[in-house]
Amino acid sequence: MSDFHIQTETQEPPLDTAMQVIYQWSYDPEVDELRNLYLKATEAQWVAERDLDWDRPIDHAKFATTPLGAALPIEKCSYWQSLSEEQLWEVTRRTASFRLSQFLHGEQGALMTAAQLVNAVPHTDAKFYAATQTMDEARHVEVFAKYIDKLDEIRPISLPLRRVLDSTLATGDWMKKLVGMQIVVEGLALFSFKEMRSLTEEPLLKDLLTYVARDESRHHAYGVQYIDRCVPCLSAAERTELEDFALEASRTLIDNRNQQAFMGEILRVWAEVGIDAGELLSCLQREMDDLTRDQEKGRRLGPVQGFVIPTLRRCGLLSERVAAHYLDFLRANVSRSLVGEDVEEFLRFLPDLPEDTAAWVLGELR
Numbered sequence: 001m002s003d004f005h006i007q008t009e010t011q012e013p014p015l016d017t018a019m020q021v022i023y024q025w026s027y028d029p030e031v032d033e034l035r036n037l038y039l040k041a042t043e044a045q046w047v048a049e050r051d052l053d054w055d056r057p058i059d060h061a062k063f064a065t066t067p068l069g070a071a072l073p074i075e076k077c078s079y080w081q082s083l084s085e086e087q088l089w090e091v092t093r094r095t096a097s098f099r100l101s102q103f104l105h106g107e108q109g110a111l112m113t114a115a116q117l118v119n120a121v122p123h124t125d126a127k128f129y130a131a132t133q134t135m136d137e138a139r140h141v142e143v144f145a146k147y148i149d150k151l152d153e154i155r156p157i158s159l160p161l162r163r164v165l166d167s168t169l170a171t172g173d174w175m176k177k178l179v180g181m182q183i184v185v186e187g188l189a190l191f192s193f194k195e196m197r198s199l200t201e202e203p204l205l206k207d208l209l210t211y212v213a214r215d216e217s218r219h220h221a222y223g224v225q226y227i228d229r230c231v232p233c234l235s236a237a238e239r240t241e242l243e244d245f246a247l248e249a250s251r252t253l254i255d256n257r258n259q260q261a262f263m264g265e266i267l268r269v270w271a272e273v274g275i276d277a278g279e280l281l282s283c284l285q286r287e288m289d290d291l292t293r294d295q296e297k298g299r300r301l302g303p304v305q306g307f308v309i310p311t312l313r314r315c316g317l318l319s320e321r322v323a324a325h326y327l328d329f330l331r332a333n334v335s336r337s338l339v340g341e342d343v344e345e346f347l348r349f350l351p352d353l354p355e356d357t358a359a360w361v362l363g364e365l366r
């Protein structure tokens with residue numbers, strides 16, 4: 001009896017999408033920057049099985065430096081510091097596994113979107129590039145799944161991420177796919193990879209994130225360079241529609257209610273190791289001033305304000321109209337001192353996009 005089946009328990013019912021396929025009969029290089037990016041990508045291919053040391057066991061002590069990824073520095077509160085060494089290992093390993101599972105599912109979304117782009121984009125250079133990205137994303141799915149397997153178990157996708165992946169895959173508009181995936185989802189991912197990579201001292205995780213982040217900085221460059229070419233060709237109405245698609249995707253991923261749901265999922269993971277949510281939250285409440293004092297000083301912006309919105313500005317997708325909407329929803333989610341009082345101040349606070357994204361993502365946290 002074969003154990004091969006066409007229908008498996010782990011697969012979802014099919015998602016209907018509206019993608020259209022475009023043939024292109026001109027094969028000459030036409031968009032130089034995309035052709036160059038494609039050449040770079042072919043040279044930068046790597047082999048997960050060969051280039052990473054999978055036999056090395058996970059170093060528990062070094063793994064403890066892997067960040068939890070919470071908005072507050074929870075690890076500094078006294079309740080957290082009273083946990084035993086065993087509990088700390090368990091909680092760090094499960095939290096990392098939860099976060100890496102979100103990266104993993106996001107990579108699957110990226111894999112399928114990149115493959116759609118091969119079909120849907122109208123320029124040969126852009127089809128070529130999307131083909132290399134498809135290969136990259138397959139490798140990213142491979143490595144995240146393999147690392148999680150060493151660590152814990154794959155956790156389910158969070159709802160907001162699922163929603164954004166669905167809308168990016170389902171839309172018939174390839175420019176929306178580029179904006180939803182290359183700019184919003186990959187912008188957020190780059191920001192998180194940078195944070196985890198620069199803080200964790202676990203060698204295999206650090207190596208893996210180094211390889212992945214290098215690929216991702218190219219994917220982001222593809223989105224920026226292609227959209228930058230396309231935006232001037234759009235009518236005002238088309239540009240507005242594209243701006244709104246990016247806004248909606250960003251809002252879904254950062255929305256307060258979604259953050260609460262996300263926190264709820266994390267607390268459930270922590271409960272598995274005996275962390276009492278009530279005690280932890282009241283400890284955080286008591287020590288909030290101390291915990292946030294350093295944060296305010298550092299003025300660390302989140303991924304949307306620190307990276308996604310600056311990318312949209314670079315691509316010509318940040319009109320004053322849409323900036324006002326970003327300001328509104330960020331106000332509901334982030335401290336006012338980081339967002340600004342009005343659109344003018346909000347735009348002034350926005351950092352410039354780094355000149356060299358690969359160097360930025362592989363640099364230390366600023």
Ligand SMILES: [Fe+2]
Pocket residue numbers: 107110136137140216
């Ligand atoms: Fe990826």
Ligand SMILES: [Fe+2]
Pocket residue numbers: 110137186215216219
């Ligand atoms: Fe990517």
